[in-house]
Amino acid sequence: MRKSLAAALVLVVSVVFLGYAEEWTDDFDGALKPEWAWVREVPWNWSVNERIGWLRIMPQPGGLLYDANNARNLLIRDVPAGDYWIQTYLEFAPTEDYQIAGLLIYENDGNFLMLGRGYCDRRGGNKIYFDYEVGGMSPTSGELTTPSLDRAYVRIVKEGTKYSGYYKEEDTDWVLVSEWRTDDIRPIGIGLAAFEGSGAAAHADVDNADFAYFMVRETETETATAPKPPSMVPSEPSAAEKTETGAPPVGPVYASRVVECVKPTKHCDPDSILGPPCEASGAPRIDVIQNLLRWPGCWLGLQEKGYIVVEMEWPFTDGPGDDLLVYDFLADQEGGQVITDEFSIYVSTDGDEWVRVGSNVRARGGRPPIGYAAIDLAGNPGTYRFVKVAATQAFGAEPWDVDAHLGPELMAVEALYPAEL
Secondary structure, three states: OOOOHHHHHHHHHHHHHHOOOOEEEEOOOOOOOOOOEEEOOOHHHEEOOOOOOOEEEOOEOOOOOOOOOOOOOEEEEOOOOOOEEEEEEEEOOOOOOOOEEEEEEEEEOOEEEEEEEEEEHHHOEEEEEEEEEEOOEOOOEEEEOOOOOOEEEEEEEEEOOEEEEEEEOOOOOOEEEEEEEOOOOOOOEEEEEEEOOOOOOOOOOOOOEEEEEEEEEEOOOOOOOOOOOOOOOOOOOOHHHOOOOOOOOOOOEEEEEEEEEEEEOOOOOHHHHOOOOOOOOOOOOHHHOOOHHHOHHHOEEEEEEEEEEEEEEEEEEOOOOOOEEEEEEOEEOOOOOEEOOOEEEEEEOOOOOEEEEEEEEOOOEEEOOEEEEEEOOOOOOOEEEEEEEEEOOOOOOOOOOOOOOOOOEEEEEEEOOEOOO
16 A cells, blocks of 8 residues: 555556556545555555544645755656546645645646645635646746635546636536646656645644545546536437437426435445436335445435436426425434435436525435435426536535445435426
8 A cells, every 4th residue: 555656657657558448436434445655655644534424634845946855745656648537525724835635637746737735825714726836837827716724626627738727616517727738748647745835844733625526537538618527427328319209208207317426325325326226226115225234225314525427317396386396315213303414405307507496405205224314396486407416515524434424325316206308
């Protein structure tokens, strides 16, 4: 798990000749995957056990810009041969100049790109910064003032010689920070970094940088227009892109495809949410489940601030009464107390523009162990195809602990009124 930079170089060269998986993710579930390599590792200043389900890097003195070239605990792995994007969710609150944490594309200390939350007093303090350096010189830097001061999804998209940096919050679309074109960087690694940026002694009060996951995915060759990063969409055309004619289905329709899933718990497969509750997976019907954790095929768990986007099997619209049901597991404790989770619900026609139709809702219908949150679309007329469910409730304990609060345990998404096309 802990390799020298030389070992990392050997690994990268090997991958170039042996090929590269289409997608690779590390969710930091108690250990680092073996593909990682450290640059200037300080082993007591990082951990995957101090906060279960997260990689924590304690920023140390040192940096990469200009002649610093001494940042510690740079975590890198091999680079895809073609175009790709990398993404993470980080929690970090910098308070002094040059502190930064985020994504890294790395050739060496004088040639790199880094996108993350950082601090620079003369440029407005705490922002999202997208820096790059070639030959030890930094031509320019992009920055974006963001409302959140400590949490961010960040993504770098490589398309040919263009590198685009994006940022988003839980309830927003991806926003372009800036983009750079350069063919002078020959990366040997992609990964994560967090450091103070100065040569002074470590600050006792510097915030830890916590990363929920790291994901890399290969993409198609560069296209002429790419205003936002690619979503996790299979190569075949979606049902929404196909021509549909005829009468709508009789009765309700369900989620038929997972478009994107961010921060699911380790207990489930995102496809668990497809179709009616539990029916498609072959697991027992939900009303006979005695222990939630024994049936991971029945539900999709979301960590704090996680979300899932699904495409419904047919467009849906407003009808009499409730129109959309999101099923959630109900924990029935001794004494009759029913524990429910908060989540927000969005709908979209095309998967790009979203309408929030429920904020911090809970499963009020049904009875343990199955409940549902009911949404009436009367105030949002239109025809929709996509649904997003986002966990919005702060956890009282680590969600990866099976004895702790797991967050929403989603079972299905059901639309009651298919639209006529």
